[in-house]
Amino acid sequence: MRMSEFVVREALIPNLTQTTKEGVIREMVEALKRSGHIKANQVEPLVKALLKREQLGSTGIGHGVAIPHTKHESVQRPIGTVAVSHAGVDFQSIDNEPVYIFVLLISPVDRTGEHLRALENVTRNLRNETFCRFLRQATTAEEIWELILESEGSA
Numbered sequence: 001m002r003m004s005e006f007v008v009r010e011a012l013i014p015n016l017t018q019t020t021k022e023g024v025i026r027e028m029v030e031a032l033k034r035s036g037h038i039k040a041n042q043v044e045p046l047v048k049a050l051l052k053r054e055q056l057g058s059t060g061i062g063h064g065v066a067i068p069h070t071k072h073e074s075v076q077r078p079i080g081t082v083a084v085s086h087a088g089v090d091f092q093s094i095d096n097e098p099v100y101i102f103v104l105l106i107s108p109v110d111r112t113g114e115h116l117r118a119l120e121n122v123t124r125n126l127r128n129e130t131f132c133r134f135l136r137q138a139t140t141a142e143e144i145w146e147l148i149l150e151s152e153g154s155a
Contacts, residue, residue: 006078010035012141013083060093069105080105
């Protein structure tokens with residue numbers, strides 16, 4: 001599953017304002033709510049589910065990247081967003097370095113295969129140093145979206 005198939009364009013965050021793990025997750029979930037993809041009463045349960053996943057081990061995979069993710073009954077299909085922090089956030093990443101690029105993924109409970117394929121695709125994109133460098137330099141949601149499409153060869 002390609003990033004453009006689950007990332008909600010209207011929920012992209014080119015300049016995160018939050019500076020903590022919970023704050024970043026909350027800001028990203030709120031962006032999905034504002035875009036109409038998550039109901040207001042699902043924000044807290046989703047934040048809790050994402051933080052619970054973080055307790056199993058940080059989704060900060062190193063090199064300035066984190067992929068907070070969970071499966072939840074409130075979504076009918078995989079959805080997510082991308083956020084960039086220009087200052088960097090302590091996300092208890094595996095390399096103990098700040099995180100600048102966040103890709104949030106929420107999938108239906110019964111769609112494990114799609115969830116894993118989406119995570120695999122995100123990981124592949126985020127291993128591309130050029131993609132990450134340009135993503136970190138992005139200042140608008142449109143720039144982030146164009147980079148996602150370009151990484152898939154569909155720009």
